[in-house]
Amino acid sequence: xxxxxxxxxxxxxxxxxxxxxxxxxxxxxxxxxxxxxxxxxxxxxxxxxxxxxxxxxxxxxxxxxxxxxxxxxxxxxxxxxxxxxxxxxxxxxxxxxxxxxxxxxxxxxxxxxx
Amino acid sequence: xxxxxxxxxxxxxxxxxxxxxxxxxxxxxxxxxxxxxxxxxxxxxxxxxxxxxxxxxxxxxxxxxxxxxxxxxxxxxxxxxxxxxxxxxxxxxxxxxxxxxxxxxxxxxxx
Numbered sequence: 001x002x003x004x005x006x007x008x009x010x011x012x013x014x015x016x017x018x019x020x021x022x023x024x025x026x027x028x029x030x031x032x033x034x035x036x037x038x039x040x041x042x043x044x045x046x047x048x049x050x051x052x053x054x055x056x057x058x059x060x061x062x063x064x065x066x067x068x069x070x071x072x073x074x075x076x077x078x079x080x081x082x083x084x085x086x087x088x089x090x091x092x093x094x095x096x097x098x099x100x101x102x103x104x105x106x107x108x109x110x111x112x113x114x
Numbered sequence: 115x116x117x118x119x120x121x122x123x124x125x126x127x128x129x130x131x132x133x134x135x136x137x138x139x140x141x142x143x144x145x146x147x148x149x150x151x152x153x154x155x156x157x158x159x160x161x162x163x164x165x166x167x168x169x170x171x172x173x174x175x176x177x178x179x180x181x182x183x184x185x186x187x188x189x190x191x192x193x194x195x196x197x198x199x200x201x202x203x204x205x206x207x208x209x210x211x212x213x214x215x216x217x218x219x220x221x222x223x224x225x
Contacts, residue, residue: 043216102214104156106154
């Protein structure tokens with residue numbers, strides 16, 4: 001059964017720092033991997049979607065990479081800002097579950113101080 | 115604007131009552147999902163529907179029911195059989211590329 005882990009659970013950094021959030025998964029036979037942002041009391045906002053055939057995706061200051069062989073994805077945030085403070089979740093869709101639902105990690109809560 | 119609308123945003127339930135959470139999407143997506151989010155537990159799948167008039171149980175379906183009579187609508191009923199219903203409920207739909215889109219959520223509190 002696919003399991004998704006995000007470490008650390010919480011991270012605090014000063015404004016302007018570049019940072020990396022980690023996501024690991026146990027079954028490398030994935031369909032895609034998606035990164036989300038969640039603000040307190042809100043729904044999830046999709047940040048980046050990486051298909052299994054892709055190695056990375058970029059959107060503005062965000063870059064997500066995917067290494068299926070090692071079961072890892074990273075979300076790189078450049079020049080962090082206080083507005084980046086939120087919980088970041090990754091979710092994996094496995095081939096055996098394609099068309100059903102994603103398996104989520106528990107998230108990393110990021111705090112960026114000014 | 116295309117998106118997913120959940121209502122109500124906040125809901126209070128007395129013991130023994132059934133309550134229904136609404137989820138409407140205008141993204142023309144076939145598949146829709148209901149997740150439950152609890153502090154420290156992440157998102158857990160309650161029910162999903164891949165097509166109108168069809169739905170499947172997720173990991174924690176006990177005490178919940180759904181219907182899918184229209185492509186745009188996927189309401190969730192929290193029944194009195196759900197022993198611990200206080201949680202944040204999230205509705206989502208998925209496009210053909212596999213990208214998941216969420217509503218703003220509904221927070222249910224049992225009094």
